[in-house]
Structure formats: structure tokens, C-alpha cells
Amino acid sequence: MTIHSTEAEERAYVKEVAAKLHDALRTIENQIDATRVEVIEAKTYVWANRAGLDPAERAANRVDISLAIDQGERAVERHRRLQKLIRSPYFGRVDFMTAGGTEADAYYIGVHSFGEEDSRRNVIYDWRSPVASLFYDYHAGRAAYDAPEGVVEGEIRLKRQYKIIDGELEYMIESAMHINDEVLQKELSRVSDEKMRNIVATIQKEQNMIIRNEHSRELIIQGVAGSGKTSVALHRVAFLLYRYKGTISSQNILIISPNKVFSDYISSVLPELGEEKILETGFDELAAGELDGICRFQTFAEQVSRLTVSADEALIDRIRFKAGLSFVHSIEQFARHCAEAYFVPVDVSFPSVTIAKEDIVSAYVAAGSLPVKPRLEKTALIVAGAARDEDGNKLKPAAAGKVRNAIKKMFKTLNLLSLYKDLYTYIGQPEQFKLLGPKTLEYGDVFPAIYLKMLLEGVQGFDSIKHVVVDEMQDYTAVQYAVIARLFPCKKTILGDANQSVNPYSSSSLAEIRQVFPEADTVELVKSYRSTFEIIEFARQIHPNSRMIPVERHGDSPRIIASGNAQGQLAAIGTAIGQFLQSEHRSLLLVCKTQDQAERLFRELKDQHDGLCLLDFNSEKFREGILIASAHMAKGLEFDQVVVPYCDAGNYATELDRSLLYIACTRAMHKLALTYDGEASPLLPAT
Numbered sequence: 001m002t003i004h005s006t007e008a009e010e011r012a013y014v015k016e017v018a019a020k021l022h023d024a025l026r027t028i029e030n031q032i033d034a035t036r037v038e039v040i041e042a043k044t045y046v047w048a049n050r051a052g053l054d055p056a057e058r059a060a061n062r063v064d065i066s067l068a069i070d071q072g073e074r075a076v077e078r079h080r081r082l083q084k085l086i087r088s089p090y091f092g093r094v095d096f097m098t099a100g101g102t103e104a105d106a107y108y109i110g111v112h113s114f115g116e117e118d119s120r121r122n123v124i125y126d127w128r129s130p131v132a133s134l135f136y137d138y139h140a141g142r143a144a145y146d147a148p149e150g151v152v153e154g155e156i157r158l159k160r161q162y163k164i165i166d167g168e169l170e171y172m173i174e175s176a177m178h179i180n181d182e183v184l185q186k187e188l189s190r191v192s193d194e195k196m197r198n199i200v201a202t203i204q205k206e207q208n209m210i211i212r213n214e215h216s217r218e219l220i221i222q223g224v225a226g227s228g229k230t231s232v233a234l235h236r237v238a239f240l241l242y243r244y245k246g247t248i249s250s251q252n253i254l255i256i257s258p259n260k261v262f263s264d265y266i267s268s269v270l271p272e273l274g275e276e277k278i279l280e281t282g283f284d285e286l287a288a289g290e291l292d293g294i295c296r297f298q299t300f301a302e303q304v305s306r307l308t309v310s311a312d313e314a315l316i317d318r319i320r321f322k323a324g325l326s327f328v329h330s331i332e333q334f335a336r337h338c339a340e341a342y343f344v345p346v347d348v349s350f351p352s353v354t355i356a357k358e359d360i361v362s363a364y365v366a367a368g369s370l371p372v373k374p375r376l377e378k379t380a381l382i383v384a385g386a387a388r389d390e391d392g393n394k395l396k397p398a399a400a401g402k403v404r405n406a407i408k409k410m411f412k413t414l415n416l417l418s419l420y421k422d423l424y425t426y427i428g429q430p431e432q433f434k435l436l437g438p439k440t441l442e443y444g445d446v447f448p449a450i451y452l453k454m455l456l457e458g459v460q461g462f463d464s465i466k467h468v469v470v471d472e473m474q475d476y477t478a479v480q481y482a483v484i485a486r487l488f489p490c491k492k493t494i495l496g497d498a499n500q501s502v503n504p505y506s507s508s509s510l511a512e513i514r515q516v517f518p519e520a521d522t523v524e525l526v527k528s529y530r531s532t533f534e535i536i537e538f539a540r541q542i543h544p545n546s547r548m549i550p551v552e553r554h555g556d557s558p559r560i561i562a563s564g565n566a567q568g569q570l571a572a573i574g575t576a577i578g579q580f581l582q583s584e585h586r587s588l589l590l591v592c593k594t595q596d597q598a599e600r601l602f603r604e605l606k607d608q609h610d611g612l613c614l615l616d617f618n619s620e621k622f623r624e625g626i627l628i629a630s631a632h633m634a635k636g637l638e639f640d641q642v643v644v645p646y647c648d649a650g651n652y653a654t655e656l657d658r659s660l661l662y663i664a665c666t667r668a669m670h671k672l673a674l675t676y677d678g679e680a681s682p683l684l685p686a687t
């Protein structure tokens, strides 16, 4: 028998569930009130009796208070979840009959689970629960899901989707197929939100496979622009936190993201899914930690800015040289060479102490499994510990210290910058190393130097991190991955798009990343959800390599607006801003090729348009309204409308420019315009 088969019954059921949720909410509110009173009373008691309580009693009271606070915090969290469920209790339903059964059970699926206290019956299933995978993976008919006790086979008798807003059923759709296109269309047509949103109601089958993947040590996702890579990675994190509750918490997961604005933009997804924010860092921050006190360095953004304003062939050559896997091997070979060639043992001889060179050599050989620095320290320790003075006594501390120092000095140098410079002499390419300034590395040298340091000194890994997410994988070199592999020897989700590199001279393809992680599983996402059909078709012509497949969601064709001069172009941009302000849309991005151009545009427009906001590499917050940014800064973000100014032949000409133009255009969800004066860029599609 199918329960709630008609729409009227479903509407009534929404109310019934809402009543249960309200009951539960009241219970929790009472609990929170009771806990509050309990904590206040306990604190008052401790304060009033502070003179009379002995230390053991005080400690016991403190424990009670902190337990009550913990309990209260958990209740507050449950309260928050219930409030969310009251607004929208569930979005899907599957009726599943297990093989051999006689009746199907209805499973309602929501962002969180909810069960009745008395009957212990589950009213709503969490989207991450095993049975919920049926909703994402199957049509009506035969189906199966992985439960803790094994695979459960059976048949889906009914599948429905709901949109419930503020407790009211807006619509419901019977969907025999995968997540119904109609619901997806509605979701994608919406106006942008202030922050990235969760996609639990419309996760697609290929995305669900990634989210629920538990076995891959490294999972690499190559996905076209707008294919949901970042969304999927965050939902995967939420899934892992659910699946491994008690073993992994948000403090054990780290996302390496391109910049602070992007981190801010994605920051609401996990809290929306009931999880805490995860840790976040960037490659520049990691580098700062590793090179602290050693040297300064150029950041990635500074390198990209330099490349976008001038094509310095020697610099490009240096960057390219250091980008590939073979350079990783060169560094490894050099580190091995250092371990042998830079250590020159000699006899040690002090008044009353003599140590033969051979004893030092054998201790150094015995410690051969260690990186150079700890190996040297161990050798010094062992030799000094074993040494005897002429009377056959162990060395006094001062003499032992002298021996240890003498042995450490037998290594030519442990100065990282000198060693790093020597690397280039060793490989016969001294011209490939150039300092940017005194003790200041070019960005291309930052991670090779860090890798060399790790090989020579060993690694202080982040043991508490159990899963790392690397976004924008195409922008990182093989050496950066080698460093990441050593710093975080845990599971990883690595995602990106080879066509969205902001620095193609040092970008990594999927194949190259796979060479660093040979065991990795890879998946490709080619369906693009962000932009309209017309915008995707347009962007595909800019980057013919892109394998983007659009969702059938239509909108205005992108416009290329030619002007006779700079003033005309500025007027065209002003008109586009005016049209945006008249529209229902909430976000407009004016995206320039370089930061300098973005700043210039900002100066030219800010007096005519209120509320313009310029993003730069120091920006930390994402916000709605009208933003101006470089393509580099805009990576990963999305906007209702996008205008790309300065699309003339001089400005967009190289392969790097092609990537930047492609990134710029694919930020648009609904509307795209490009402006130029003079001659149009040859990279623009013919109109």
C-alpha cells in the first residue's frame, strides 16, 4: 500500500511532520532552559561556598558545570537543525521494497535526519544515510544500496521530489527518472545567493558517486567550469564527517583553496549541511610556514600579475623548467647526492680524545635511512656517546659537545638557500635560478626549495589532518604535489579544470598529477550546471578543448559590444551596469584580465556608480552587488551577470589570455557581455 499517494495527502503529511518537529523543538527548548538554570545554580553554589569547598569538591563541580554546558551546546545544535527542518523538512522520497518483501517502505529524505523520540521511528532520513543513495542513483524499478550489514536489493516503487519553503509545499514532482530535470532547472534558474549553496536536493548520479566514494586514497576530479567540482568536494566532506562520525571531525579536514574570498564564498555550505566549518589554508600560507626565518618569496598572485603584464621569455622558461615531474626527480637526485658528497668525514682529535674517521663513517652509514639533518645529528650523538678519552672514560658533556659540533661541521652546508643554488649547478642549469631580490625567491622556486628542505631536514607533517581537499588543482606544479604528499600523508580529494589555469606555464594536467599520485582514482565531470546553454556554447568557442556539456537552460545570447574609443567602451559598461540595476539579479562581476586593469576600471567607474567593490589579493570577503576583479581573483566564484571589458586584440592575445578569458566568461550564470574598442580579440567567437 502506498501511503500519502495524492498531493492532498502529501500536503497533510507536511503539516503532520511540521507538528512533530514543533513538538520536538519545544522539548529541546525546555531542555535548554533547564540546562541554563542548572549551570547558573551550579556556578552560584560554587561562588557562594568558595571558602568551604575543598579542591576535590571544586574540581567535581567544575566537571559537572562543563558537562552541563556541553549538553546545552548539543541541545542548541539540535535546536538549530530542527528549526531548519521546520522550514524545509525534506526534499525527496523513495518507496523501496526489499527483495522478498511484500510492501514498500516510504523514506523521506532531508538535509538532516529526524526521529520520533517515543516510537524511535525515523521520520526523515539524512541525505547521507545509506538508503538515501537510492534517491540519487536510481529510476523506479530494481535498485540496491550499501548498508552497514551489506548490499540491500529490492525495487523502487515510487520516487518524488518536493519543494517545501517555510513549511509550505510549493510543488511536488513524481520522478521516475533521476533527479528530475524540471527541479534541477528551477534550482539553476534561481538568482545567485550571497554564498555558495548546498545542492543536496538535486545531486546528480555522477556527483553522488564522488560524494560517497570511501575507498579512494586520492580522488582526482577533472571537471569543466561549472560542473559542481567544488560543491561536490564539500558535500563529500559532509558525507565523510557523517560516515566517520567519532573518528573524523571538521578539525581533521583541511581545504587548500586559492584565496580568502573563495574560502569565504564556500564557507556556508558545510554549516548549511549541519557541519562545522573545516580548516582552510592556501599554498602561500603553507610556504610562509615552511620558509619562516629562511627567506622571503614572491606569491603566486604576484607571479601571475607579472606574467599578465609582460611576457618575459626568460622568466617563462624558468617557470616551465620547474613545473614538471622531471624537476621533482632532479631535486630528489640532488638530495641523495648531497647526503653523500657534502659529508666529508675526517679524524677528530682534541686533547685527550681521538676519533677515527672510519667510526664516523660507519655511524653515518648506519643512520642512512634518515634525511641529512637528523642523520647528521644522530651520527654526532652516537659517535660522541661511544667515544672514550685516553683513560677509557666516557666524554664529559663539554668534550662530547665539541665532538658533536665537529661532526656536524663535516657537512659542507645546511643553509637552504646555498644548497638550493647548488642544485642548479649540480644539474648543469645555473641560469635557471635567479633571486627576485636579496634572499627573496621567485614563486617558481618556492616549492622546489621547500621540497629540498623536506628531503634534507625531514618533514613535520600535519598528523591531525585526515583528509585534504585541493581545489584548482591545475594551478599547482608537480613539486607542489610532492610537498603536499609529504605534508599530508592522508586521503585527498583533488579537483580542478585543466582549461582554467591562470598560469599555463606552470599548470598541471590530470596526467601529470596522476604521475605524482599513481594510485589515484580519477573522475571526469563534463556536464556544466552554472551557466545557460548560450553562455556555455560561447565559452566553448573560446576554449575549443573544453568538453563542457550544457544543461538545457536557455537565456540571452552573450553580447560582444564594440565601441569606437575608450570613452565609448566605458559608456557601454555603464549601460550594462544600469541594466543590471534594473533587473532582478543580485550580483554583477566586471572581470578584467589583470589586477591593474581592474583597478583602473574601478577608478573610472566609482564616482558614477555607488557601491562598486574592487576585489584584490588582500580581499577576504565575498559580497553581492557589483564587483570588479581580475580573472585570477574571480576563479571559483559565480555571478548572475558578467561583463568582460577590454576584449581588444592587444589585450587578449596569448594562450594565457585565452584561459583568463574562458575563466571570466564561465563565471556568468545568466547573462554575459564583452566590451572592447579598436580591434576585437581574435580569441572572441565570431558573431
Ligand SMILES: Nc1ncnc2c1ncn2[C@@H]1O[C@H](COP(=O)(O)OP(=O)(O)OP(=O)(O)O)[C@@H](O)[C@H]1O
Residues within 6 Å of the ligand: 184, 187, 188, 197, 198, 199, 202, 203, 204, 207, 223, 224, 225, 226, 227, 228, 229, 230, 231, 232, 497, 500, 529, 530, 635, 636, 637, 638, 666
Ligand atoms: N547537482 C546540482 N544541482 C544544482 N546545482 C548544481 C549541481 N551541481 C552544480 N550545481 C551548481 O552549479 C554551479 C557551479 O558549481 P561549482 O562552483 O561547484 O562548480 P565548479 O566545477 O567548481 O566550477 P568552476 O570550476 O567553474 O569554478 C553552482 O551554482 C552549483 O550550485
